[in-house]
Amino acid sequence: MDIAHVESEIEKLVDSLTGANNVLLSHMNVKIAELDSRKQALVKEIAELTVETISPEQVRQISGYLDTWETVSFDDKRRVLDLLVMTVETTSEKMNITWKI
Template identity: 75%
Template sequence: MELLHVDSEIKKLVDSLTGANNVLLSYVHVKIAELDWHKQELVKQIAELTVEAISPEQVNQISGYLDTWDSVSFDDKRRVVDLMITTVAATSDSLNITWKI
């Protein structure tokens, strides 16, 4: 809920930029930076909570998949990735993976 609120606040600030003067632009820039930092902290907390939510059975299942990864079905590989990765950000220059573990 709080993450949605922060996103909403950022959107409101961006929408308010139409016709803004330099003082208002400066204020909005600082406020967006603060909200973005807060958003990143919330995302990090969510990722940490998600890690704690992985059951021992899931860990055992993942371990079993890793031993036979080449023969694991695509759907099972996707499930493993869903359990282990929070985000993947790819550009032409870089690849950034945020792991849950």
């Protein structure tokens, strides 16, 4: 099922809400929530598939840096992280790293 199909199904359900009774409305709300969850999963999957991949040459460079990480310059460490990390989200309680690999 693709995103356009899911959106079409949601639109059909919303269009049929006119004159619906409470039982039907409840059923439609559940179905719309399921379809919306599916849509969000598809969007996430597409985003993950389009993430920049790391080339074999970049892997070799990174491996070399890891062997001497303590002596690597700050700029080189930043370059390595730019290759490996998409986002870093932090709160006072936790940190979430989204990896590119």
